[in-house]
Amino acid sequence: IVHASNVTGTVQPIEAIAAASADHPALLLVDGAQTVGHWPVDVQQLGCDLLAAPGHKGLLGPTGTSFLYAAPQALEKLQPLRWGGTGTASDSDEPPRDAPAAYEAGNANVPGLLGLGAGIAYVAERSxxxxxxxxxxxxxxxxxxxxxxxxxxxxxxxxxxxxxxxxxxxxxxxxxxxxxxxxxxxxxxxxxxxxxxxxxxxxxxxxxxxxxxxxxxxxxxxxxxxxxxxxxxxxxxxxxx
The missing domain is CATH 3.90.1150.10 (Aspartate Aminotransferase, domain 1)
Known part of the structure; x- marks a missing residue:
């Protein structure tokens, strides 16, 4: 569910939605594209299982960057969509099993991540x-x-x-x-x-x-x-x- 509408700007009551769906086995994934970097976001307060956001909007990073927050209870249910090496534990035939490496197969977008880091630093300093x-x-x-x-x-x-x-x-x-x-x-x-x-x-x-x-x-x-x-x-x- 979107945290805020990209058409009207209305912020959704995620806390209430999370509370109402707490007993349901489905995971609650929040789309934070319009709020992260634009609006104070506290995943603990929201009570969501997952929150995804791009790096190029409110965080002022380059295109092609993004992140996914996953609560511990969500990680227990998630399986990687892509397996492969990450540059760590390269002496093993098995890919990493622990987060976040298990979900980050292949080479990292280092230039993009450096740009995203600079954007996040600016947003944090600006508040x-x-x-x-x-x-x-x-x-x-x-x-x-x-x-x-x-x-x-x-x-x-x-x-x-x-x-x-x-x-x-x-x-x-x-x-x-x-x-x-x-x-x-x-x-x-x-x-x-x-x-x-x-x-x-x-x-x-x-x-x-x-x-x-x-x-x-x-x-x-x-x-x-x-x-x-x-x-x-x-x-x-x-x-x-």
């Missing part, structure tokens, strides 16, 4: 709580400004909901989402993503599938209030186009 608070400020600034634009339809949680990450989805009436993305790029150099965001079922629920999905703004640790103001200016101009 995830601070990054989350700053992203929430950008979200509130954007949502407050969008309230004054009657031609823009916003989807997801309200401006007062603290359980969200720095993601906002909307549509501009009279424009296809892809068209809005191109115009934002051409008019102001603003990069957004348009379409279904690899979450077609969410767009069915939001009733945005027939509209071509949504325009999604994702705030990172380097966005400032000036970026939000410029975005609102361009969206306002589109309303009078």
């Amino acid at each position: 995830v709580k601070r990054i989350a608070a700053e992203a929430m400020s950008r979200v509130q600034e954007l949502l407050a400004g969008l309230e004054d634009l009657s031609h823009v339809v916003v989807y997801g949680a309200s401006i007062d909901d603290p359980q969200r990450v720095g993601v906002v989805s909307f549509n501009v009436q009279g424009f296809d989402p892809q068209e809005v993305a191109v115009l934002l790029d051409q008019m102001a150099g603003i990069q957004v993503r348009a379409g279904f965001h690899c979450a077609p079922r969410m767009h069915d629920a939001l009733q945005t599938a027939e509209l071509g999905g949504t325009v999604r703004v994702s705030f990172g640790p380097f966005n400032q209030t000036a970026d939000v103001r410029r975005l609102l200016e361009v969206l306002s101009e589109l309303g009078s186009a």
Whole structure:
């Protein structure tokens, strides 16, 4: 289950879900792609069995990097999908049986891991709580400004909901989402993503599938209030186009 929606930014109540499913034999795997590095994450508090996250998003690492957290009870049930050497215990015919080596057959992506380590160090120094608070400020600034634009339809949680990450989805009436993305790029150099965001079922629920999905703004640790103001200016101009 996703920790936070990559369409609306809503953070899911993983603790409650974990408690409700505690007696079920299935493992609870949390997709932390939208929260790790963006939002304080404590796997002990969440109570999940597994949590996976990419390195290239909130952790600011290179593409092709990721990690999987596995609780002790999960490791007892998991089996490696790929067997092979890891550069350790090379005098044995048997591959390593202990975690994490048992799940890391082959050569490690050393350049990628070094880059990921640098990204994690920056995020840790900056503080995830601070990054989350700053992203929430950008979200509130954007949502407050969008309230004054009657031609823009916003989807997801309200401006007062603290359980969200720095993601906002909307549509501009009279424009296809892809068209809005191109115009934002051409008019102001603003990069957004348009379409279904690899979450077609969410767009069915939001009733945005027939509209071509949504325009999604994702705030990172380097966005400032000036970026939000410029975005609102361009969206306002589109309303009078």
